[in-house]
Amino acid sequence: MLELLKQMAEITAVSGKEGVLRDLIIEQIKPFAEYEIDPLGNLLVRKKGRRKAKNKVMLAAHMDEVGIIVTYAEKSGFLRFATVGGIDPKVLIGREVVFENGTRGVTGLSPVHLLKDSEKDAVPEISSLYIDIGAENDEQALSAVPLGTRGTFREKFEYFGDGLIAGRALDDRIGVALMVDIIRSEIEYDLHFAFTVQEEVGARGAAAAAFSVAPDYAIVLEATTAADIIDVPEHRTVCALKNGPAVSFMDHSTVYPMELYDLAMKVAKDNGIKAQPKAAVAGGNDAGSIHKSGKGVKAITLSVPCRYIHSQNCVAAVQDMESARALAEKLAAELANA
Numbered sequence: 147m148l149e150l151l152k153q154m155a156e157i158t159a160v161s162g163k164e165g166v167l168r169d170l171i172i173e174q175i176k177p178f179a180e181y182e183i184d185p186l187g188n189l190l191v192r193k194k195g196r197r198k199a200k201n202k203v204m205l206a207a208h209m210d211e212v213g214i215i216v217t218y219a220e221k222s223g224f225l226r227f228a229t230v231g232g233i234d235p236k237v238l239i240g241r242e243v244v245f246e247n248g249t250r251g252v253t254g255l256s257p258v259h260l261l262k263d264s265e266k267d268a269v270p271e272i273s274s275l276y277i278d279i280g281a282e283n284d285e286q287a288l289s290a291v292p293l294g295t296r297g298t299f300r301e302k303f304e305y306f307g308d309g310l311i312a313g314r315a316l317d318d319r320i321g322v323a324l325m326v327d328i329i330r331s332e333i334e335y336d337l338h339f340a341f342t343v344q345e346e347v348g349a350r351g352a353a354a355a356a357f358s359v360a361p362d363y364a365i366v367l368e369a370t371t372a373a374d375i376i377d378v379p380e381h382r383t384v385c386a387l388k389n390g391p392a393v394s395f396m397d398h399s400t401v402y403p404m405e406l407y408d409l410a411m412k413v414a415k416d417n418g419i420k421a422q423p424k425a426a427v428a429g430g431n432d433a434g435s436i437h438k439s440g441k442g443v444k445a446i447t448l449s450v451p452c453r454y455i456h457s458q459n460c461v462a463a464v465q466d467m468e469s470a471r472a473l474a475e476k477l478a479a480e481l482a483n484a
């Protein structure tokens with residue numbers, strides 16, 4: 147699973163251009179399940195279990211990642227861009243980026259000695275940043291990177307510390323890797339899986355996926371902000387690495403059914419799986435679209451804690467991934483036979 151995660155974390159798949167990652171997922175799951183691709187690009191998978199399920203359960207994880215999109219080329223050859231999804235401008239300064247066609251560049255900002263005093267301590271706006279790909283003029287720049295080309299942080303994945311991983315796009319390649327691993331294994335009950343598109347720009351793909359599958363229950367596998375770092379008060383840490391997946395009771399897009407939250411925590415306890423509450427009402431994910439689909443879907447989100455999310459170096463713990471996978475499979479079986 148970790149080798150697959152590494153492979154996926156090194157693929158550029160910004161919202162709206164998830165195809166390369168989807169092809170890799172299909173390669174991995176094709177011998178184990180039936181699948182189809184819907185008009186939006188979601189990959190919908192049906193996996194048979196040892197027994198027929200009483201309820202239709204869908205697991206979901208999004209394929210897309212945050213990134214940038216080219217909007218203009220200056221006469222000098224520098225590129226202007228907009229962000230795709232939520233990226234703090236501070237994490238873009240001086241970063242190496244890679245575009246979907248393989249072209250590389252470096253983000254730039256006016257030198258500090260040319261800034262006004264009022265500008266030196268201010269957080270730069272995206273409009274003040276540019277990308278240097280080494281082009282001499284706008285024609286050369288657009289020949290290499292046409293308008294609308296997407297890019298993201300350079301590819302990187304490594305193990306470090308005591309059981310930690312660092313890499314780009316762990317949100318939500320972690321969830322994708324967990325679902326692939328479950329599909330490739332023997333499961334108790336029939337399950338459905340949705341590898342969704344465009345979550346980072348409004349959970350758009352999940353709405354179509356949920357409409358097509360029409361599940362009774364949905365389990366969203368995600369990564370979420372872990373603020374277990376220095377100078378953060380304990381009540382604002384949200385969740386912590388190595389304490390298991392964070393189970394949500396509410397975020398900015400979903401008020402989760404408390405019976406599902408309680409059930410998830412009970413299943414974790416009964417099976418000796420580490421889990422923790424997501425102790426903040428913040429963010430949102432595919433559950434926000436899924437739970438409103440059709441006649442309504444009961445949904446729950448299990449999130450792997452991730453430091454420095456939406457940056458070049460996301461950090462997560464391997465043991466939290468393993469716990470999330472175990473809890474997702476146990477909870478899915480419980481819901482399938484509820």
